[in-house]
Amino acid sequence: MSTLMKAIICVLLVACLSCQKKSEAVPPAPVSVIPRAVPDWQRYNDLSYEVIRQYPHDAGAYTQGLIWSQGHWIEGTGGNGQTSIRRVEKQTGRVVLRKELAAEYFGEGVTELNGKIYQLTWKNQTGFVYDAKTFQWxxxxxxxxxxxxxxxxxxxxxxxxxxxxxxFLDPTTFRVVKEISVLRDGKPVTQLNELEFIEGEIFANIWFRDEIVRIHPADGKVIGTIDLSGIDAKETRKEPDFVLNGIAYDSSTGDLFVTGKCWPKIYQIRLKAKK
Ligand SMILES: [Ca+2]
Structure with a gap:
């Protein structure tokens, strides 16, 4: 190797080392946190809706609880002898996993937390915990x-x-940690039925009304309402108690779904200001 080549290699090595030192000295760029956008509907109190899509729903499912979980709906049905939890395929409404309960139990609300499904019953004063993947009790x-x-x-x-x-119950001990009264203009709102926690609010179906109330979880005050009148074809309500019941939310996309007891459809809706 010529003296000139050796000199060039030396210069390059020194330059390279100094670059490395410089890059080591530079602190890593801060990871930019993109704040989650506040949904447009949260700028308003009273809301109406627009149906974006309709999905098939088992008209034999007396819906008492509905959530979105890992690309499927999980649904709890009620009725003695007809109580189940189901994992339901979105596009087809096909039940891909089902667990039936003994006829003495009348199933109610369902939710998922930390890999477990929790299910209430109406008057049995008994709830059930299942593995969220397998529905194993x-x-x-x-x-x-x-x-x-x-x-x-x-x-x-x-x-x-x-x-x-x-x-509000501790999910391990089931002790009541907190209790709130839901008040609209200072007056109690009763018949609170199926629930969904959405963007810091509690959405609640009101039994026998085509209305959802939006509740502040800290103090129970009603933030606003969602008027869902006209959402389904009324002739599909074959029995008087086949009412609106079932709210599910995909927090990763903001997709919101509603249905009713034994309704043939689940509706994906977009919320908008009520005029
Ligand atoms: Ca729900």
Whole structure:
């Protein structure tokens, strides 16, 4: 190797080392956190809707609980002898996994937390915990009074019982950690049924009304309402109690779904300001 070549290699090595030192000295760029956008509908109190899509739903499913989980709906059905939890395929409505309960149980709300599915019953004062993937039963839990709707804020279970009260339960001990009364203009809102925790609010179906109330989880105040009148073809309500019941939310996309007891469709809706 010529003296000139050696000199060039030396210069390149020194330059390279100094680059490395410089790059080591530069602190890593901060990871930019993109704040999650506030959904447009949260700028308003009272809302209406627009149906974006319709999906098939088992008209034999007396819907008492509905959630979105890992690309499927998980649904809890009610009725003695007809109570189940189901994993339901979105596009077809096909039940891909089902667990039936004994006829003594009348199923109610369903939610998922930390890999477990929780299911209430109406008057049995018994809830069930299942593995979220396999629906394998894990344990029972008890509570006082009736069980209606169920959801979670990611920490606690939140349950309704048909009154204006919402109870927050520890998901391990099932102790009541907090209780709120749902008030609209200072007056109690009763018949709170199926629930869904959405963007920091509790959405609740009101039994026998085509209306969802939006509840502040801290104090129970009603933030606003969603008027869902006209969402389904009324002739599909073959029995008087086949009412709107079932709210599911895909928090990764913001997709919102609603259905009713024994309704043949699940509706994906977009919320908008009520005029
Ligand atoms: Ca729900």
């Amino acid at each position: 894990q344990k029972n839990f008890g509570y006082s009074g009736e069980g209606w709707g169920l959801t979670t804020d990611g920490q606690l279970l939140i349950m309704s019982n048909g009154s204006e009260r919402l109870r």
